[in-house]
Amino acid sequence: MNRAALQVPRLTPQAPGLRLQDGTCSLQPAACSPQSAFSLIELIVSLAILSVGLVGAVRVFPVGLRASQRSERSSRAAIAAQRTIECLKLTPWDELVEGAEAGPCDALRDEEGPSEEADYTVTTRITEPEVEALVDPTRLKTIEVTVEWLQDARSRRQSFVTYLRRETP
Numbered sequence: 001m002n003r004a005a006l007q008v009p010r011l012t013p014q015a016p017g018l019r020l021q022d023g024t025c026s027l028q029p030a031a032c033s034p035q036s037a038f039s040l041i042e043l044i045v046s047l048a049i050l051s052v053g054l055v056g057a058v059r060v061f062p063v064g065l066r067a068s069q070r071s072e073r074s075s076r077a078a079i080a081a082q083r084t085i086e087c088l089k090l091t092p093w094d095e096l097v098e099g100a101e102a103g104p105c106d107a108l109r110d111e112e113g114p115s116e117e118a119d120y121t122v123t124t125r126i127t128e129p130e131v132e133a134l135v136d137p138t139r140l141k142t143i144e145v146t147v148e149w150l151q152d153a154r155s156r157r158q159s160f161v162t163y164l165r166r167e168t169p
Contacts, residue, residue: 066152069151070151070152073149073151073156074156074158076120077120077147077149077156077158078147078158078160080120080122080147081122081145081146081147081158081160082160084122084124084145085143085145085160085162088124088126088143088164089164093166096126096141096164097126098126098127098128098141099125099126100123100124100125100126101123101124101125102121102122102123102124119149119150120147120148120149121147121148121149122145122146122147123145123146123147123148124143124144124145125143125144125145125146126141126142126143126144127141127142127144128140128141128142129141129142129163138166139165139166139168140163140164140165140166141163141164141166142161142162142163143161143162143163143164144159144160144161145159145160145161145162146158146159146160147159147160
């Protein structure tokens with residue numbers, strides 16, 4: 001065997017990459033030509049563009065979080081009103097007296113005691129409907145449930161209206 005044929009070409013360190021003695025590039029041909037490398041200015045510009053995009057994306061998160069919290073509180077108010085209306089449906093007809101009644105929300109509390117819903121105020125107003133074409137208006141009552149709460153230092157309110165009909169004996 002010829003010893004010259006088995007010799008591996010020696011590597012010589014040169015910038016920007018490693019070159020073999022015969023002038024060909026090793027492993028990374030892109031690193032050998034100065035035109036194909038990233039310059040420091042290109043790197044800084046790309047990082048600046050990336051940081052502007054990231055800052056914009058990060059600023060959106062608090063807005064979405066506040067909207068989610070507002071939606072949650074609104075849903076809890078709807079649940080409180082629904083539970084209040086369901087309780088009124090179970091009340092005997094003679095005990096449904098016309099007028100308004102306000103108080104803290106007990107409809108969202110569980111057996112474990114008070115929760116964060118303690119700041120909801122539920123107002124219930126019972127009236128006779130103002131519809132002239134009814135055959136027997138004494139068999140129908142209008143129930144309006146208004147739920148109020150404070151959120152983001154602002155008073156919020158939702159109102160729900162339904163009708164209860166007295167069953168015929």
